[in-house]
Amino acid sequence: MAISTRTDNTSDTADRTRKMQRAASAVLYTVLVLVALYTARTFIPAVVWAVVIAIALWPAFGWLERRPVFRQRNTLLAVVLTLAIGLLFVVPFAIVAAQTADEAHDMMQWLHDVLRNGIPMPALIGRLPTGSQQVAHWWQANLATPLESSPAVKSLHSATFVAMTRHFGGRVVHGFVIFGFMLMTLFFIFQAGAKLGRQLVAGSRRAFGADGAALIQRMADSVRSTVVGLVVVGLGEGALLGIAYGVTGVPHATLLGMLTAVAAMLPFCAPIVFLGSALWLVAQGSMIAAAGVAIFGLIVVFISEHFVRPVLIGGSTRLPFLLVLFGILGGAETFGLLGLFIGPALMTILVVLWTDWMRA
Numbered sequence: 001m002a003i004s005t006r007t008d009n010t011s012d013t014a015d016r017t018r019k020m021q022r023a024a025s026a027v028l029y030t031v032l033v034l035v036a037l038y039t040a041r042t043f044i045p046a047v048v049w050a051v052v053i054a055i056a057l058w059p060a061f062g063w064l065e066r067r068p069v070f071r072q073r074n075t076l077l078a079v080v081l082t083l084a085i086g087l088l089f090v091v092p093f094a095i096v097a098a099q100t101a102d103e104a105h106d107m108m109q110w111l112h113d114v115l116r117n118g119i120p121m122p123a124l125i126g127r128l129p130t131g132s133q134q135v136a137h138w139w140q141a142n143l144a145t146p147l148e149s150s151p152a153v154k155s156l157h158s159a160t161f162v163a164m165t166r167h168f169g170g171r172v173v174h175g176f177v178i179f180g181f182m183l184m185t186l187f188f189i190f191q192a193g194a195k196l197g198r199q200l201v202a203g204s205r206r207a208f209g210a211d212g213a214a215l216i217q218r219m220a221d222s223v224r225s226t227v228v229g230l231v232v233v234g235l236g237e238g239a240l241l242g243i244a245y246g247v248t249g250v251p252h253a254t255l256l257g258m259l260t261a262v263a264a265m266l267p268f269c270a271p272i273v274f275l276g277s278a279l280w281l282v283a284q285g286s287m288i289a290a291a292g293v294a295i296f297g298l299i300v301v302f303i304s305e306h307f308v309r310p311v312l313i314g315g316s317t318r319l320p321f322l323l324v325l326f327g328i329l330g331g332a333e334t335f336g337l338l339g340l341f342i343g344p345a346l347m348t349i350l351v352v353l354w355t356d357w358m359r360a
Contacts (some may be wrong), residue, residue: 045338046178050185052341053085055220056227058197065193078190086183099255197317215352222313222348224340226328231311233304234265241274244296248289250277266340267309267328270301313344323347 037044053059053108061081064070070077121139189196205213241259252254256277263272274297281290310321324344331343 001120023252043178043181044185046181047185048338049178049182050189052223052227052338053182054189055223057081057085058224061190062194074191074193077193078187081190082183082187085186089179092262096255098250098256211356215349218348218352219345222345223341226313226344230265230328232312233254233309234261234263234270236308237261237264237270237300237304240300241270241293241297244274244293245277248281248293249286250281250293264301264304266332267305267325268301271297323351 040047061077064077064081065074070080121136129194201213201217204216208216238257238259238261241260242253245253245256256273260273263273274293278290278294278297281293283286306321310324313324324347327343327345327347329343330342331339331341331346333339335342
């Protein structure tokens with residue numbers, strides 16, 4: 001009997017020791033992971049962007065990986081895809097920069113004339129249905145006079161302008177650094193190929209079980225459909241409105257079409273570009289063309305935002321339109337541009353948890 005008691009006590013002590021060791025190991029692992037994440041915190045956005053792009057392109061990557069020209073050539077495929085994505089981002093910015101450089105001389109001349117002579121008041125202000133006198137008085141006091149002595153311009157202190165310029169330049173350099181590390185991370189993800197995908201599926205299944213692995217798959221589908229919905233709709237709106245700009249005589253229609261496409265990838269931002277173009281046409285006296293651009297743009301945006309985009313984003317993940325909207329806008333407000341893709345994935349988790357709870 002005494003031997004049995006001692007054996008039980010020894011077994012209990014061993015069990016407690018193992019539990020304490022597992023708890024200590026969990027704490028140690030958690031601390032090490034947090035320290036590692038804190039060390040690499042500057043590059044986390046680059047990794048997340050690379051993961052989002054990889055998820056969006058994974059079906060296409062799998063199809064290319066099975067082609068004879070890329071079979072057993074993961075490095076070549078990774079190089080081709082990474083270069084293609086890099087050019088996809090760089091070429092539009094290069095075109096915008098080239099056109100901006102072409103217009104820089106005329107812009108500087110215009111700024112010089114404005115500083116010396118002011119901005120003449122458009123005749124349109126005198127035809128406003130209400131408030132024309134107040135607007136005209138403010139314009140004459142602040143903009144029609146030489147801007148070097150204008151009260152509106154004097155408030156822009158030179159030191160403030162220099163500080164803003166330095167901050168903007170620093171953000172641009174930081175953006176290029178993140179972009180470079182994003183491409184580097186994307187290359188290694190593509191180089192790992194299907195092996196990485198299998199490891200992620202096996203790891204998620206081992207860590208979270210079958211339900212957890214299925215939830216992660218739903219999140220990946222949500223991110224992929226969000227990318228498709230934002231990019232495809234944005235490019236479509238930019239192409240259609242670019243044609244409208246060219247037909248109505250808006251200058252630099254191609255450049256404005258590209259800007260519209262970028263703005264349209266953010267919900268409800270495309271009107272900023274095409275309504276600005278319509279205002280320019282109004283200032284030139286082209287009322288019919290301005291109305292055409294504004295009405296056509298509103299129709300395109302209404303159809304895209306209320307019918308096409310919700311179907312593309314919510315269709316594969318079965319998200320209601322309202323949750324799609326909450327996910328995109330709330331995600332953008334919380335996480336910035338990355339939130340456009342993270343938000344719908346979080347809404348997918350909400351829907352899945354609600355469905356599972358109702359079935360339980």
